[in-house]
Amino acid sequence: MKSLILSRLWMLISIIILTTGQAWALTTGSTTTQRVFTSIEQIRDVAQSNNQKHQDVVIQFDATNPAIVVAVMKHADPDIKDEKFINSFFIVDNSKYGLWVSPYNIDKGFSLPSDLAVGSKITGSIIGDYNEGESGMVYFGAIHKTKDIDGTTYKTSLTVYHSGEASADGTKPAVYPVTEVKDVNTIANTNPADGNPATASYGKYLNTIIKVPGTIKKASNKDNNTEFYLVQDEKTGTSEDDMSNRIYFNSSQLDGINLNDYVGTSGTFEGILVKRNQSESKLIVLKGDFFKVNKIYLDENDAEGRVEYLVQQGALQDKVDVYVHRTNLVNKVGAWNTICLPFDLTKEDFKTAFGCELTALAKPTTTSSETAQQLVGQINNGVLAFTKLTDLTIKAGVPYLMQASGTQTACLKTIPGAENMEPEALMGEESTYYAHIGEKLISVVPPYEVKASYNDKIVNGEFYYRGLYGRKKYIDGSTSTPISDGGSQKYQYISTAAGNYLKYLPDGSTLQFNGMRAYFYFPNWNAANNNAAQAASKNNNTNAKIHVAVMAASTTGISNISAEEASKQAEVYNLSGQRVDASYKGIVVRNGRKYLRK
Numbered sequence: 001m002k003s004l005i006l007s008r009l010w011m012l013i014s015i016i017i018l019t020t021g022q023a024w025a026l027t028t029g030s031t032t033t034q035r036v037f038t039s040i041e042q043i044r045d046v047a048q049s050n051n052q053k054h055q056d057v058v059i060q061f062d063a064t065n066p067a068i069v070v071a072v073m074k075h076a077d078p079d080i081k082d083e084k085f086i087n088s089f090f091i092v093d094n095s096k097y098g099l100w101v102s103p104y105n106i107d108k109g110f111s112l113p114s115d116l117a118v119g120s121k122i123t124g125s126i127i128g129d130y131n132e133g134e135s136g137m138v139y140f141g142a143i144h145k146t147k148d149i150d151g152t153t154y155k156t157s158l159t160v161y162h163s164g165e166a167s168a169d170g171t172k173p174a175v176y177p178v179t180e181v182k183d184v185n186t187i188a189n190t191n192p193a194d195g196n197p198a199t200a201s202y203g204k205y206l207n208t209i210i211k212v213p214g215t216i217k218k219a220s221n222k223d224n225n226t227e228f229y230l231v232q233d234e235k236t237g238t239s240e241d242d243m244s245n246r247i248y249f250n251s252s253q254l255d256g257i258n259l260n261d262y263v264g265t266s267g268t269f270e271g272i273l274v275k276r277n278q279s280e281s282k283l284i285v286l287k288g289d290f291f292k293v294n295k296i297y298l299d300e301n302d303a304e305g306r307v308e309y310l311v312q313q314g315a316l317q318d319k320v321d322v323y324v325h326r327t328n329l330v331n332k333v334g335a336w337n338t339i340c341l342p343f344d345l346t347k348e349d350f351k352t353a354f355g356c357e358l359t360a361l362a363k364p365t366t367t368s369s370e371t372a373q374q375l376v377g378q379i380n381n382g383v384l385a386f387t388k389l390t391d392l393t394i395k396a397g398v399p400y401l402m403q404a405s406g407t408q409t410a411c412l413k414t415i416p417g418a419e420n421m422e423p424e425a426l427m428g429e430e431s432t433y434y435a436h437i438g439e440k441l442i443s444v445v446p447p448y449e450v451k452a453s454y455n456d457k458i459v460n461g462e463f464y465y466r467g468l469y470g471r472k473k474y475i476d477g478s479t480s481t482p483i484s485d486g487g488s489q490k491y492q493y494i495s496t497a498a499g500n501y502l503k504y505l506p507d508g509s510t511l512q513f514n515g516m517r518a519y520f521y522f523p524n525w526n527a528a529n530n531n532a533a534q535a536a537s538k539n540n541n542t543n544a545k546i547h548v549a550v551m552a553a554s555t556t557g558i559s560n561i562s563a564e565e566a567s568k569q570a571e572v573y574n575l576s577g578q579r580v581d582a583s584y585k586g587i588v589v590r591n592g593r594k595y596l597r598k
Contacts, residue, residue, distance in 0.1 A: 035149050039065060041095035043130055044138060052132035056147055058154045059099075059140075060125045067091035068164065069120040070098070070176045070209045071272050071286050077252045079276050084141065089116055090207050090272055092177050098207030100274070101126070102141040110145040112158070118286070119164035119174030124157045137275045138207050178270065179205060181212040184232045187273055187281050188244050202281055205273050210283075214247075215266040216259070216291065217422060228259045230269050230283060234424055248276055249283035257285065261306045262315070264423045266295035289314030296442075297423040297434060298342070299325040300514040302470040307342045308445040316442045323423070323434040325411050326516045329404045330356050336401045338518040339394065340447050340467030343440035347392040353435040355409025361394065362386040362401040364450040364465055373397070377452035377465065384452050384465065397444030399467035399518030410435035419471070445469075447518075460524035470515040 036058045037043040047054045061067045071090040076082045081104075088102040103112055113122075129142040146155045166174040181187055187202040187210065212230070219227040220238045229238045232245035249271060251257035270290050271283035293315045298307070310316050322343060331337050350358045365385035366375040378385045386401055394400065413430045415421070426433045447467025455461060513519050 036060070036154075038062075039095045040067075040091070040093050040097040040099045044097055044099075047130055047132065054130040055142075056127070056144070056149065057130055058125055058127050058147070058149060061093060061123050063123060065094045066161075067093050067099075067122040068176050069116050069118055069122065071118065071253075071284070072116050073253060075252050077284070078250070079282070080137075084139075087114075091122065092208050096177065096179060096208065097204060098138065098272075100137055100139050100207050101128075101143075102139065103143065105142040107143065107145045110143070110156070112143065113160050115160060115162075117162070117165045117174070119162075119166060119176050121161040121164055123159050123161070125154055126158060127154055127156045176209060178209045178211055181205060181210050184212060184214045184230060184236075184247055185245055187212065188232075188247055202273065206275065208273060209270065209286075210273050211268050211270050212247075213266075213268050216262045216264070216269075217246075218260070218263050228263070234266060243280065247281045247283050249285060251285040251290075254285055254288065257288070257313075258309060261303070261309050262291055262293075264297050265291070265293045265310075265315070267291055267293040267315070267320075289317075291315050292317065293320050294318070295321040295323075297323045297325075298469075298516070299418060299426075300327065300471065300516050301325070301419040302515055303419070304468070304470040304472050304515070307442060307469040311443060311445045319439045319441050322437040322440045322442070324353070324437050324516070325418075325426075325434050326354075327411050327414055327514070329354055329402075329411075330406065330408050331403070333405075336360075336362070336403060338399065339402045339516060340399045340469065340518045341394055341396060341516055342442045342444060342447070342469050343396050343437070345394040345437065345440075349438070350392075350394070350404075353410065353437050354404075356404045356406040358392050358394075358402065359405050360388060360401075360403035361392045362388045363398055366450060370451065373446055373448050375448060375450045377450040379452050379454050384450075384454075384463075396442070397447045397467055399448060399450065399465055401518075460522075462523065464521040465518060466521060467518050468513060468515055472513040472515075472519070 034042075034046055035054070035056065037046070038060050040059065043054060043057060043059060068091060069089055070092050073085055073088050073090075075086065077085050084102045084104040088100060088104075090098055090100050092098045101112070106112065116122075126140070127144040127147045128140050131139045131141070133139070143156060146153060148154075164175040166172060187205055214230040214232060215234050215236070217229050217231050217236075217238050219229065227238075227248060228250070229246040229248055231238060231242065231247075236242055236245045238246055249269075251259060268291070269283065270287070270292075271285050274282050274284060276282035291313075293310065296310075296316075307316075324341075326339075329337065329339075345353075347358045350356075363386060364375070365378040365387045367378050368376050370376055394402075410432045411434065412432055415426060415429055415433070418426060423434070447469060449464050449466040451462060451464050453462045
């Protein structure tokens with residue numbers, strides 16, 4: 001009876017095999033006879049007993065287990081042969097395993113679907129060779145149009161469905177599987193000596209889209225300073241000793257990605273995990289918002305446009321933990337400084353972060369807005385009016401005049417070459433290099449600018465007061481040539497060394513404006529007119545001055561007082577309380593209000 005039962009069970013199994021057309025894996029030594037598969041996981045597992053390769057095999061996908069496209073490669077990659085990589089694509093099925101499909105060595109006159117995009121769903125059969133020898137990647141190529149396997153003729157025939165793709169207008173994102181990984185170490189260089197993806201911790205994630213937390217750093221090796229890594233945490237380095245806690249990545253598939261702007265940020269990374277040089281894990285960036293930042297270090301030495309770029313790329317969608325380096329907040333008594341921050345900051349938070357007291361805040365008096373980020377300034381008797389505020393809360397993106405008192409306890413030191421150093425190195429040299437701001441939303445980009453117009457011997461038309469998050473180098477256009485009088489850029493800054501005035505930087509100047517400040521831009525200001533208005537001093541040939549005026553918060557605006565009325569009012573004093581006559585140029589006080597005389 002027992003023999004009869006076993007015999008009938010074997011017959012039933014045989015019938016199942018015949019009716020489904022599938023051959024179950026029968027292994028002999030290190031090889032397998034199975035050549036038809038219904039999932040990526042099946043072929044990857046079977047290939048491990050076949051020297052990590054399998055030729056002339058069929059993978060079938062149906063409506064219950066479609067292949068979903070997670071990447072389409074349109075550009076070359078420095079680590080992979082162009083003929084294999086360009087126009088290849090990556091797919092993932094319900095088994096959560098991924099496969100790299102390449103048109104390399106495809107049957108002559110035959111082609112794979114060309115209308116693929118991230119989120120495309122594919123059903124049907126594909127015939128080719130499976131191999132893990134390409135830099136340790138799971139590779140499927142040498143695609144056949146048809147193939148006879150064990151007496152059955154199979155055909156490569158794929159149907160593409162576009163319902164999961166992103167909409168053309170961007171309102172609907174692509175739908176594709178993403179696997180969250182707890183840390184970099186899980187998918188880094190922890191593989192065994194033979195590089196077997198079936199037993200390595202990263203194996204099941206190969207050729208799939210993953211999300212993993214970490215910190216972006218640049219290679220510490222000077223010979224590879226164009227390479228970038230996602231590392232385990234801020235304290236992890238990028239040397240060979242840190243291979244088990246770093247992942248190399250690049251942005252070869254995207255245009256216009258500036259990875260330097262991400263260096264030093266921490267957050268969650270999204271990309272496709274592949275192998276590099278057999279043993280090293282690598283992530284390839286596939287979309288602009290590949291990194292969601294949750295911690296950022298901002299420096300007045302940052303490149304201009306860094307914050308704007310990260311916001312536009314979608315890296316700062318949520319609140320982030322902010323650290324800031326902003327020096328020289330406290331000037332001499334009565335002297336104004338400028339400030340412009342990419343986040344809101346209260347007076348109390350200002351003191352907690354920097355140690356000093358925010359005592360005065362003034363912003364340009366505006367009459368209306370022209371665009372979202374450009375305001376129309378108010379001109380009164382040749383003065384760009386600033387209104388002193390009673391609410392000392394710094395609003396994101398607004399270019400202010402400010403005064404602070406007391407002792408600044410953070411951001412005290414300027415370190416040469418800071419723009420080329422990572423936050424950990426800067427804090428190693430100066431423990432108080434950064435002020436901790438806390439969690440903030442950074443979304444106002446670009447900073448506001450105030451546009452105004454006035455005609456005299458210096459201004460000669462439109463001028464601007466602009467906020468600045470990162471440093472602005474004093475160069476003309478896109479060249480490295482210092483600003484010239486005949487150039488298109490005429491920038492001025494507020495000097496507090498000898499009073500509240502603007503400095504004109506002459507031909508050949510090589511200065512730069514540090515970030516998180518504001519500056520003036522006078523397109524038509526030139527040396528001849530400037531010096532004609534007030535000659536430069538012997539000690540400082542850039543010292544011809546235009547002064548800055550601030551109205552008291554209680555006033556309704558200087559425009560309420562006409563020039564004729566003002567001339568009939570009380571005596572005029574300078575900021576030191578000395579009475580002055582009509583020839584005095586600069587900030588003057590009359591009836592408790594401040595005016596600018598030119």
